[in-house]
Amino acid sequence: MEGKPGLRERKKQRTHAAISDAAIALFLEHGFHQVSVAQVAEAAEVSKRTLFAYFPTKEDLVVHRLADHETEAARVVRARAAGTAPLTALREHFLDGLRERDPITGLNDHPQVRRLHRMILDAPSLVARMERFKAGAERALARALEETAGAPELTARLAAAQIVAVQWALAQDNAERLAHGESADERHEGAVADAEHAFALLEHGLRGFAG
Incomplete structure (x- = not known):
C-alpha cells in the first residue's frame, strides 16, 4: 500500500x-x-x-524520547487556525496537554515517567542535553513566529525565549509537586490555574514590574 x-x-x-x-x-x-x-x-x-x-x-538514548517535542511549539504556531493568535494557540495546546496528562507538561504520575524525569535531573550530561533541546525549541518557535506572524527577528527570538521558558517552568513545577506526593488528578486544577496565570503574564508583558 x-x-x-x-x-x-x-x-x-x-x-x-x-x-x-x-x-x-x-x-x-x-x-x-x-x-x-x-x-x-x-x-x-x-x-x-x-x-x-x-x-x-x-544521552541520545534518553533524550530521543522527547525529540518530537523540540519543534512542537513551532508546529502548533504553524498549524493554528486563521485569525488565531500564536499565544492563544500555544495556551490551548498546553491546556490540552494537561488534560491529556502529556508527560511534557509534567502532569503525568506514571511511575516510569516520574523515574525517567528524576533520572534526567540527576545526570548533569542529560541536564545539559535538555538545555540544548530547549534552545532548539526556542529557535524553531522563533522561526515560526517570524514566518507566520510577521514578527521581526529580534521580537520573534525574545518572544520564543519567554514562551519556551514559561512552558518549561510550568512543567517543572508540576513534576516537582508530583514528586512530592500529589497525584496528577489532584494537581490538575492547580496546574491549569498556573498555566492560565503564566500565559496571561506573557500576553500582558511585565507591566506590573515596570516600577
Missing part, C-alpha cells in the same frame, strides 16, 4: 525501538551513569557500531 513503510524501514524501526527500550529499562533499574553503552548493546542484541548508528551518544 502506498505510504506504508517497506520491509527495510520496518526493520530499522524495530531495531531503533529495541535499543531504546533496552536502554531505558537498564537506566531506570541501575542508573544512567552505572550502565555502559556496551551493556545496552548487549541487552538489545546489537553491536556497539549498530547502536551508535541509531544513537550517536549515550
